[in-house]
Amino acid sequence: MNYFNPEDTICAITTGGGMSAIDIIRISGSKAIEITNSVFNKEISESKTHTLHFGDFIDDKEVVDEVLVSIFRGSKSFTGEESIEISCHGSVYIQNKIIQILIKNGCRLATAGEFSMRAFKNGKLDLTQAESVADLIESESEAAHKTALNQLKGGVSSKLKELRSQLIDFASLIELELDFSEEDVEFADREKFNDLLKNIKSELEKLIQSFKLGNSIKNGIPVTILGAPNVGKSTLLNCLLNEDKAIVSDIAGTTRDAIEDTLIIEGYNFRFIDTAGIRKTTDIIENLGIEKTLEKANKSEIILFIIDANQELESQLLELNKVRKDNMARVLVIVNKIDICDVDLKEDYISISAKNGEGISALKNKLLNFINT
The missing domain is CATH 3.30.1360.120 (Probable tRNA modification gtpase trme; domain 1)
Structure with a gap:
C-alpha cells in the first residue's frame, strides 16, 4: 500500500x-x-x-x-x-x-x-474548518475554544464565501463595461461601484484583524510591560499572577531578560511579558536587555506603559512617544504607586498600586475592553 x-x-x-x-x-x-x-x-x-x-x-x-x-x-x-x-x-x-x-x-x-x-x-x-480542528484540540482557554469552534462551524467560511460572491459580481459588471466600452451603455452606477469596493475593503480589513486576534487568542494575547527602571513593572507582573515570578529590587536595571507568564482573564489567555527598564546606560548587558524589550514590544498586541506617580509624568511619557513611532500595538498608560502619591490623571490613564493591588480589577477590565472593541 x-x-x-x-x-x-x-x-x-x-x-x-x-x-x-x-x-x-x-x-x-x-x-x-x-x-x-x-x-x-x-x-x-x-x-x-x-x-x-x-x-x-x-x-x-x-x-x-x-x-x-x-x-x-x-x-x-x-x-x-x-x-x-x-x-x-x-x-x-x-x-x-x-x-x-x-x-x-x-x-x-x-x-x-x-x-x-x-x-x-x-x-x-473546507480549509479553514480543517485548520480549526487542530486549534480546537489545542485550545487552552474559553476564548480560544470559542474562536476555533466558530471557525469549525463555518463562521469564517461563510464570510469568505460572501466576499467571494461580491467580488465575482463586481468583476462581472467590470467585464460588461469593458465589452461595451465603445457604446454609450452604463451597467452600474459609478457611485455604487465605489460603495461596493469600499465595503469589500472594509470587510477584508476586519477579517485581517480578526485573523490577527484569533492567532493571539490561540497563542496567548501578548502584553508587554514597558517603562523606566523601578517604576514597578516586575511588581505589577507579580501582582497580576499572584506569585513572585519576577525579582523585585530597588536597584535599577535588575530585570535584564524578559520574563513571561500567562493569566486567563474572563476566558482570554493573556501572555504578560516583564521587560528591562528603558533608560540610557553604558552597561552592555543592560543595553542588550533593552533591545530585547523593544523587540517584544513590536510583537505585542497591547503595551502596558508604566509610569511612576512619584515622578514628573510628562518626562516619563517621552519614551512612550519613541516606542509608538514604530509600533502598532494598543497602548495603555498605567500610573503606579498611587499608594504613596496622589496625582491628577487624564481620563484614559489607569491608576494602580501594584504593591497592594489597588486598581488591578480596573486594569483587567480595560484589557478585556481592548480585546472586545
Whole structure:
C-alpha cells in the first residue's frame, strides 16, 4: 500500500492514548466495514449508518476485548467515507493489539491529520474548518475554544464565501463595461461601484484583524510591560499572577531578560511579558536587555506603559512617544504607586498600586475592553 494513498483504508487511536477507562479507534476507507466485519463476532456488513453494535473483537477466534462498534456510512461520516469507530477498554495493550490486528487485515496506520485531510478532500470540511480542528484540540482557554469552534462551524467560511460572491459580481459588471466600452451603455452606477469596493475593503480589513486576534487568542494575547527602571513593572507582573515570578529590587536595571507568564482573564489567555527598564546606560548587558524589550514590544498586541506617580509624568511619557513611532500595538498608560502619591490623571490613564493591588480589577477590565472593541 502506498503512503498517503487515498484508496487505503486507514486506522488510528483517536483518543489520547495511554491507560484510560475507554479508548476509541477510528477506521476510514472503502474497506472499513468489511475489515471490521472480519474481526467482529456479529454481522455488520448490511447495518445502517449511525448504529451501535456491542460484541467481541476477535483474532483467529480468540476474544481480544468486548467493544462497541459505531458505523458511519459514506457521506454521513466525518471523513465522507465508510467509517467505523471501535470503543474498547483503555488498556495500552488492548489498543495496540487491536491496531495490529486491523493492520494485519488490510488497514494502514493513519498519518497525523489524515482523517481531517480526507474530510477536506471529500468536501466535508473546507480549509479553514480543517485548520480549526487542530486549534480546537489545542485550545487552552474559553476564548480560544470559542474562536476555533466558530471557525469549525463555518463562521469564517461563510464570510469568505460572501466576499467571494461580491467580488465575482463586481468583476462581472467590470467585464460588461469593458465589452461595451465603445457604446454609450452604463451597467452600474459609478457611485455604487465605489460603495461596493469600499465595503469589500472594509470587510477584508476586519477579517485581517480578526485573523490577527484569533492567532493571539490561540497563542496567548501578548502584553508587554514597558517603562523606566523601578517604576514597578516586575511588581505589577507579580501582582497580576499572584506569585513572585519576577525579582523585585530597588536597584535599577535588575530585570535584564524578559520574563513571561500567562493569566486567563474572563476566558482570554493573556501572555504578560516583564521587560528591562528603558533608560540610557553604558552597561552592555543592560543595553542588550533593552533591545530585547523593544523587540517584544513590536510583537505585542497591547503595551502596558508604566509610569511612576512619584515622578514628573510628562518626562516619563517621552519614551512612550519613541516606542509608538514604530509600533502598532494598543497602548495603555498605567500610573503606579498611587499608594504613596496622589496625582491628577487624564481620563484614559489607569491608576494602580501594584504593591497592594489597588486598581488591578480596573486594569483587567480595560484589557478585556481592548480585546472586545
